[in-house]
Structures are given as structure tokens and as C-alpha cells.
Amino acid sequence: MLIPFSVKNCFQLLCNSKVPAAGFKNTVKSGLILQSTSNDVYQNLAIEDWIHDHINLEGKTILFFWRNSPSVVIGRHQNPWQECNLNLMREKGIKLARRRSGGGTVYHDMGNINLTFFTAKNKYDRMQNLKLILRALNAVQPQLDVQATKRFDLLLDGRFKISGTASKIGRTSAYHHCTLLCSTDETSLSCLLRSPYQGIKSNATASIPSLVKNLVEKDPTLTCEVLINAIAAEYAAYHQTDNHINLINPTDETLFPGINSKAKELQTWEWIYGKTPKFSVNTYFNVLYEQLDLEIKVFIDIKNGRIEICNIEAPDHWLPLQICERLSSGLIGSKFCPTEATMLTNILLRTCPQDYELHSKWNMLCEKI
Numbered sequence: 001m002l003i004p005f006s007v008k009n010c011f012q013l014l015c016n017s018k019v020p021a022a023g024f025k026n027t028v029k030s031g032l033i034l035q036s037t038s039n040d041v042y043q044n045l046a047i048e049d050w051i052h053d054h055i056n057l058e059g060k061t062i063l064f065f066w067r068n069s070p071s072v073v074i075g076r077h078q079n080p081w082q083e084c085n086l087n088l089m090r091e092k093g094i095k096l097a098r099r100r101s102g103g104g105t106v107y108h109d110m111g112n113i114n115l116t117f118f119t120a121k122n123k124y125d126r127m128q129n130l131k132l133i134l135r136a137l138n139a140v141q142p143q144l145d146v147q148a149t150k151r152f153d154l155l156l157d158g159r160f161k162i163s164g165t166a167s168k169i170g171r172t173s174a175y176h177h178c179t180l181l182c183s184t185d186e187t188s189l190s191c192l193l194r195s196p197y198q199g200i201k202s203n204a205t206a207s208i209p210s211l212v213k214n215l216v217e218k219d220p221t222l223t224c225e226v227l228i229n230a231i232a233a234e235y236a237a238y239h240q241t242d243n244h245i246n247l248i249n250p251t252d253e254t255l256f257p258g259i260n261s262k263a264k265e266l267q268t269w270e271w272i273y274g275k276t277p278k279f280s281v282n283t284y285f286n287v288l289y290e291q292l293d294l295e296i297k298v299f300i301d302i303k304n305g306r307i308e309i310c311n312i313e314a315p316d317h318w319l320p321l322q323i324c325e326r327l328s329s330g331l332i333g334s335k336f337c338p339t340e341a342t343m344l345t346n347i348l349l350r351t352c353p354q355d356y357e358l359h360s361k362w363n364m365l366c367e368k369i
């Protein structure tokens, strides 16, 4: 259901107030500036979905600022096993999210600002949004050398990426969201966006890694707050609107009916892993057994995140063919997910409960696939 966008309605709807603040009503012409009070990536992505699905943006625009606790955000058509280090993320408690827009994988933390420009579909203009950010950066620090590229990235000093872009275009409305690196943990960014997996073959969108730099490295006064205020001021000037940043709580069902179920859906295994385009893993590894170097080959096809075909090839005296086949067929239909290794081990425990040597071989296999 599209809710008509009006100042009063929007203020009530988005800003948790029955009475528009004095002045707000008269000054807002087309734009509204929002900022999330949450640092939860799923809740913030749910706000994007909610606004996109419910607000009629004909002749109106919204700018939404949000920041997340450490998270890796993959594009709609990407493969998480190929894009990031899932084990390291699990170890460090870093969330993985799949957004609804296309494009590559980015790292978010509290030093990264996310901006979402919502417009009617016919007003969707990514370069205009990036130019607005450039004007804001220029206003706070005229010495910065930042350019927008044809891929809609922002580059600092001609080679360091400080912003990446992605977008979603719907039937009547659209949004363009972009990141802005202010003081992100660059070590985490580069370690987490490196997959340890080898032998993955897929048609999923592959990210384009770049050299990155934080704006704070150029000027220590460029904090997230300073940048958000500068962009809000530039947005307000461009849209001749109030530069007030309205804080919104993305768990508030009275403002956003149905929002919590949207956030829940974004956290499901089916969405994050299950939406991965079909892929295959062809891998091999060597084991030293009775002073012989043995080669073990594993072929797996994965569809909707689940194992569809599995083939383990190992020398018969290390893992007899019969067992290889039993283990392979036990895997069919299982989620291809490292945390599922325990589940796979359970299959083995059920199949051959007494064979401890086999268990250790199996654990080794689980670690490799």
C-alpha cells in the first residue's frame, strides 16, 4: 500500500509526532532528512525496503543516513563464500547481510556512513547525488581532491575509493545508496573481504576490489557527524528544505507497520545464503597417510545454498568407495554452510559410530569443504 507523501503525514509517519514542529510545515518543500537511531544492519536495510514499498515519492525526495556496527554487506546477486571470510566473521561476531540492490561487497562499521537517496523513478539520478556529496565535502574541506567515476564510485586523490554505489529501481520509485568511508577499520575491511575458499565456480556478480582510504586520514576534523551535517546542509539547500535531521527508530511498528518482519526476513538463512546463484566447488587437498602423500578431490554443486550433487574421490585404502558414496549421499540437501559441519559430522556418527579414525578423516574433509 502506498501512503501519500505529505509533510504532515510524513512527519507523523516518520518522525513520531502528531504535531509538526513550528516552522517545519512551512519550510519543507520536497525533501525530508532522516537518520536511523539503530546500528543494526538488518533493521536499517528494512527501513529502506519499507520506504521503498510504502511511500509515494511522486515529486518528493528523502535522504536517509544510517551507520552499522561491523557488518559485511553483499549485493543481491553475490556468493558470500566467494566474497568474504565467513569463518573470521563468525569468530569476530561480524554480521553478514544481503541487500536488495545489486553490486559488490562492502564492509560497514561505525566509521562508515551510509546514505540512501529515495526519489520517484523518473527523478532517479546517481550522478546528481554524488555531486551533492562532493559539494558537501568541498564545503567542509576545500583541499580534498575527490572525483566521481563512471562507475559511480568516489575516488580520493585519483585512486583511493571512499564511496561505493548501488541502487534499486522499482515500478514507481527508486533508491540509490552509497557508502562514505570516514574512519572505518581498514584492516578489518581488507581481511574480511577476502575469501579463503578455492575452486568456487559461479556466475554470481563478483566484487571489484579497490584501494580504499578514510577521509579522516586527510583531515582529522572530518568525523562522521561533521560529514553527515555537511551533507544534510547541502541536501537541504539543493531541495530548498529544512536541514533538520529527523531521528527514526526502525523497530517502531506504529511508524512503520510490518517493519520488524521485514528485518527478520533479511536475517534468514534462506535470504542470506539461500539466494546465492547456483555454484560449484571443485577442490582437492593432500593428506599424509602411512608415509604416502594422498590426493583427495571433492566436487559439490550447490543450488539455493543447499548441496545438490556431491562427489568425494579418495584413495580406497584411506576412505573406501562405499563410505565415500554413503557420506556424499548423506550430504545431499544439506545447507552448504561452514556451521553445518557439525551436522555433517552427525551424519557420520550415525553411519559409522565406532570408527574414530574415520571421524577424524571426516572432520578434515569438513574443514576443507
Ligand SMILES: Nc1ncnc2c1ncn2[C@@H]1O[C@H](COP(=O)(O)OP(=O)(O)OP(=O)(O)O)[C@@H](O)[C@H]1O
Residues within 6 Å of the ligand: 102, 103, 104, 105, 106, 107, 108, 112, 151, 153, 161, 162, 163, 164, 165, 166, 167, 179, 180, 181, 189, 193, 206, 207, 208, 209, 210, 211, 212
Ligand atoms: N564501505 C566501503 N566504502 C567504499 N568502498 C568499500 C567499502 N567496503 C569495501 N570497499 C571496497 O569496495 C570494493 C567493492 O566494490 P564494488 O564496486 O564491487 O561494489 P560496490 O561499490 O558496493 O557496488 P558497485 O558494484 O555497484 O559499484 C571492496 O572490495 C573494497 O575494496
